[in-house]
Amino acid sequence: MKKKLILGCLLSGSLITAGCGDGSGGSDQYINPYATVVNGEVVQQSVSTAGFKVDGKDLSYIAAFSMENGKVVYSVSNINNDGTFKINLKKNLDYSFVIFDPAGSPVLYVSDGASNVFFIRGETYVKIIVNLDQTGNVVVEKIEHDQNSELKWDDLFKDGDDDKIPDFAENDNDGDGKPDYDEDGDGTFDGVVDKDNDSVVEGSDDTDDDHLPDPIDDDDDNDGIPDDQDPDDDNDGIPDDQDSDSDDDDDDGN
Incomplete structure (x- = not known):
């Protein structure tokens, strides 16, 4: 990846643990004052594996979806083999988190039943603990986080059709006849696709090096x-x- 993020952001919950970086990049001349970083980890409860898998299912990307001024914005990070991730975000927004497999299919909508949104105040740490239910689906057991993030429920961010994508991102807010998360209409979330063949998935591409990925900048x-x-x-x-x-x-x- 041209600017591959070091995975390590954690969502509140036992399934993810990680430490937050400072969001700075030594040689960068400009650091966006609205940018922050979530360090985390996705952890499988009581299971140790070679590489990060849940019952053989690869968990490759974590995406944070938000809505700003009527527009869907998002950021994406790879999930390392040890489950850690680091995702750059704009602070003071609500985010829902979704985990994807290598093919770009959503595997887990991060929600604990009582909360489906992270309000990110600034640099934070999130730990997401996952497990498998009786039908073999990946589910959240617990979410842990620090004081710079807050878990809450927001109906706007719910996943009413249980397809692992927040409902608001499936709307056609820009009126082009396609869901906002899939503007090219190929059936896959645009943020986990490398459309310009630069070895960076679009949701983590940061062409101006200001620590805010392009879709949220x-x-x-x-x-x-x-x-x-x-x-x-x-x-x-x-x-x-x-x-x-x-x-x-x-x-x-x-």
């Missing part, structure tokens, strides 16, 4: 002006109303 050129208010949001010198590549974050023409 509303200031692509780091000039302090949100993209929806910036007349030149990619800072290429061409006003957006004249620039066919205004959504081309890395100015590669794609």
